[in-house]
Each structure stands twice: as C-alpha cells, then as structure tokens.
Amino acid sequence: DQQVKQNSPSLSVQEGRISILNCDYTNSMFDYFLWYKKYPAEGPTFLISISSIKDKNEDGRFTVFLNKSAKHLSLHIVPSQPGDSAVYFCAALSGGSNYKLTFGKGTLLTVNP
Amino acid sequence: DAGITQSPRHKVTETGTPVTLRCHQTENHRYMYWYRQDPGHGLRLIHYSYGVKDTDKGEVSDGYSVSRSKTEDFLLTLESATSSQTSVYFCAITDPGLAASTDTQYFGPGTRLTVL
Numbered sequence: 001d002q003q004v005k006q007n008s009p010s011l012s013v014q015e016g017r018i019s020i021l022n023c024d025y026t027n028s029m030f031d032y033f034l035w036y037k038k039y040p041a042e043g044p045t046f047l048i049s050i051s052s053i054k055d056k057n058e059d060g061r062f063t064v065f066l067n068k069s070a071k072h073l074s075l076h077i078v079p080s081q082p083g084d085s086a087v088y089f090c091a092a093l094s095g096g097s098n099y100k101l102t103f104g105k106g107t108l109l110t111v112n113p
Numbered sequence: 114d115a116g117i118t119q120s121p122r123h124k125v126t127e128t129g130t131p132v133t134l135r136c137h138q139t140e141n142h143r144y145m146y147w148y149r150q151d152p153g154h155g156l157r158l159i160h161y162s163y164g165v166k167d168t169d170k171g172e173v174s175d176g177y178s179v180s181r182s183k184t185e186d187f188l189l190t191l192e193s194a195t196s197s198q199t200s201v202y203f204c205a206i207t208d209p210g211l212a213a214s215t216d217t218q219y220f221g222p223g224t225r226l227t228v229l
Binding site: 037041042044 | 118156
C-alpha cells in the first residue's frame with residue numbers, strides 16, 4: 001500500500017512559468033514532509049521541508065504548501081529554470097519511526113527553454 | 114556536501130556471488146540508511162542503523178544484510194546476488210536534533226549495481 005503518492009510521473013513547463021508538483025499521503029501519523037531533487041547519476045539532494053504545524057514554507061523560488069485536511073502537499077517553483085529539470089521526490093516522516101522516510105515514486109520535471 | 118562517500122560507484126557481478134557495498138561518512142551522524150532506487154518505485158528503504166551495532170529492517174530487506182561496527186561505516190551485503198537486485202543503491206545519513214531541519218536525510222552519490 002503506497003502511503004506517499006506522486007500521481008504525475010512527468011511534468012513539462014516553459015522557462016519562466018510556474019511548476020507545480022503534487023503529492024498525496026494516506027498516513028495521518030506523518031508530521032514532517034520533505035522534497036528532494038535528483039539529477040541523473042547523482043544522489044537526491046534536499047530541497048525544502050515543512051512541518052505539519054505549518055501550511056506554507058518558502059525558500060527563494062521554492063514554496064511548499066501543506067493541506068493537512070486533504071492530506072496533500074505541493075511544491076511550487078517560480079520562475080522555473082532549465083536547471084530545475086530533474087526528478088522530484090516527495091517524502092514523509094512520522095515521529096517515533098526512527099526517522100525513516102517514506103518516499104513517493106517521483107515526478108520528472110522538464111523545463112523547456 | 115554532507116561528507117558521504119559510497120564505494121564502489123559501479124559494480125557488475127554474477128548471480129550467486131556475494132557483494133558488499135560501503136557507505137562512509139565523516140559527519141559522525143548517528144543514523145544511517147540504505148535505499149534502492151528502481152524505475153517506477155522511487156526510493157525504498159532496505160535497512161537502517163541508529164547507532165553502532167544497532168540496525169533494523171526496512172520495507173525491502175529480504176536478501177540483504179547490514180553491519181555497522183563503527184560510526185562512520187555502514188555496510189550493505191548481498192549474500193547471494195540475484196538479477197532482481199540490479200539497482201542503484203543510495204546511502205543516507207541524519208542526526209535528529211542537531212539542526213533546525215532535524216529530520217532531513219542527506220544522501221550519498223549512489224552505487225550502480227548490475228547482477229548478470
């Protein structure tokens with residue numbers, strides 16, 4: 001049973017426009033959420049996170065929104081740049097789980113010049 | 114750079130042979146994790162460690178064992194490799210409570226393993 005779902009395997013946007021990547025979760029015990037970016041042949045790199053006590057966290061061009069009632073989070077990238085082209089993974093953590101992350105399957109973002 | 118190295122970075126082996134992958138960290142973090150990444154599956158946890166000699170299973174632990182005899186090294190062993198274990202393996206570390214983003218895991222560069 002997949003507890004973290006990224007239902008869009010891929011997304012294509014134009015440079016300068018907004019990219020919105022979505023993530024849904026089913027486990028109500030999750031209380032911390034992270035987004036990772038992964039380029040080919042490299043390890044995932046941490047991008048941004050949000051605690052369940054917040055509904056928004058912003059870092060430069062990246063903003064994560066959390067809707068707890070809908071068990072939904074989204075990552076907004078504005079403006080999108082060609083260098084943002086990568087696979088984006090959503091991950092979730094529940095307290096007391098020995099800090100084990102549960103990952104979604106990822107969304108491949110392509111930003112076209 | 115989170116001070117994580119993985120070795121080897123690439124390996125080709127034959128079915129039935131033992132394989133050991135190494136994760137080394139210089140950050141003295143307590144928690145270490147092994148994941149595998151496969152198309153259509155994202156990242157799945159194999160095993161993790163919460164201290165020297167303290168390890169536990171993840172969601173896809175069958176066919177794998179781990180050891181952690183010192184803080185900086187976490188070894189993943191495939192006792193008898195199978196073709197289904199062809200994958201990219203990532204090590205990650207974290208040390209909850211020491212930073213503002215306390216539960217963030219930082220990943221190594223990965224090992225690409227091919228089992229023929």
